[in-house]
Amino acid sequence: MNLVLYNDLSREKEKFVPLNEGRVTFYSCGPTVYDFFHIGNARPFIVFDVLRRYMEHIGYKVTFVQNFTDIDDKMIGRANAEGITVAELAERFIAEYRKDACALGIHDPSVAPRATDNMIEIIDTIKKIIEKGHAYEVKTSGENGDVYFDVRSWPSYGKLAKQSLEELESGARVDVGEIKRDPLDFALWKAEKPGEPSWDSPWGKGRPGWHIECSAMSSKYLGETIDIHSGGVDLIFPHHENEIAQSEAATGKPFVRTWLHNGFLLIDKEKMSKSLGNFMTARAALEKYPPLAIRLFMLSAHYRSPINFAPDGLEQSVGGVKRLRNCWGDLQNARQNQSARQNQKTATDKDASEFIRELHALDARFYEAMNDDFNTAGAIGAVFEVVKLINIQIRQSCLPSAFFDEAEAALRKFDAILGVIGIDDESANEKSKEVKDEESEIERLIEERAAARKSKNFERSDEIRASLLSLGIVLEDTPQGTKWKREL
DSSP: OOOEEEETTTTEEEEOOOSBTTEEEEEEOOOBTTSOOBHHHHHHHHHHHHHHHHHHHTTOEEEEEEOBBOOSHHHHHHHHHHTSOHHHHHHHHHHHHHHHHHHTTOOOOSBOOBGGGOHHHHHHHHHHHHHTTSEEEEEEETTEEEEEEOGGGOTTTTTTTTOOHHHHHTTOOOOTTOOOSSTTOEEEEEEOOTTSOOBOOTTOSEEEOHHHHHHHHHHHHHOSSEEEEEEEGGGIIIIIHHHHHHHHHHHSSOOEEEEEEEOOEEETTEEOOGGGTOOOBHHHHHHHSOHHHHHHHHHSSOTTSOEEEOHHHHHHHHHHHHHHHHHHHHHHHHHHHHHHOOSSOOOOGGGGHHHHHHHHHHHHHHHHHHHBTOOHHHHHHHHHHHHHHHHHHHTSSOOOHHHHHHHHHHHHHHHHHHOOSOOOOSOGGGSOHHHHHHHHHHHHHHHHHHHHHHTTOHHHHHHHHHHHHHTTEEEEEETTEEEEEEOO
8 A cells, every 4th residue: 555645735634756757855844943842743743753754664765854943033032031142052052852852762853054154045035036026025114124925926825824915915024124016925035123133144134034944945955845844733824834835936846745734732731831831841741750651642543633732631642651661571581481491391483473463464554554644653553453453472381483474563553653652672782781780680689589489588588679669660479470560
């Protein structure tokens, strides 16, 4: 089955066919780095990280670009309030973004450009738009001027939002200080103001408007026509609509082949807003919930649907991650116990044939869901069915090597794509000395506890269990011996 994606430009599901066979150019809107990113932003960062991983898994070479907006009104306002430069503010919050993104398992993009590092490309793009008659300059003071995109000169404006110029005009506004011909026109370049960073340009000193940076950087790093552009549904208008108009006006070519937008993240069934007091940063969420649980939660609904960030849903995800991690840990323990046993009946790989048949059927369900407009909710359902299947098999006393090989490979693959199990791919020989020493101490205490129980010293046995639990180590006594696992 081929990958099918819902294209917001056509409002239809379409078979995904990249511009160049085997290669995907993918641009996703990144953060404005004036503060910690909020939990609503975490949804597209996680969701489109998984889409990128999946496309790489099925064989595409993906160039994934996610920008940093490091110059805008909010950044200038906060930097001035703190008495630091905008560049210093940007450095601080780019570092904080990377810290939180790493905690959430979000892979680094292929390229992470900053607006301020691409002024030449931004200015060149604006010049092309003016030369083709789709933008105009308005002098504001001395030699400095603003440049606006002339929306009326672009008849297809509104094609992504699916609204006419008349409908869009009813919600348009003119900000203080703007001198433009039409309320719908938007700034490509803003003239220098006191206390603001500025760059030299053909229109005097100034800085770029917000929308133009994405057009310039996507063209620079991915080409004039790209395969996928993604972001939150709130960016459809005006940001992405403006990107289309200015990009296609500059190049004369289609800008994006497939537009993807994730649904809103709600807090207690309301849109997140500082005025409602329900605003939450990703950093604050990470202090309340394990990162793997947040990631699983974000993938538990279809990406285009709204999702409610509430305690009951998060607690379910915490439990879901425990099930996934326990399955992986139990699988490792079962393999070790199987290897340690001697003088017993040895199962043959033929005995695993029914398990492998059922596993492959569930594997097909996983791919069917992922290929049907990137349905991670359906894919995760298939993963939990695989976990159930593995858990049933583990209860048997004699298991063939093929069972372990197939089960491990399946869980590793799911984790590589979804990133919700947290499997450590390092081999035992590559573990750090600290980790190996810790695990040796855990095994020693388990042996001491077994000896204490054998001698009916239950007080010492309980002390050891409680001591390990305080370190996040949970013991489980089974007919095959004591197993241990880490709590989340």
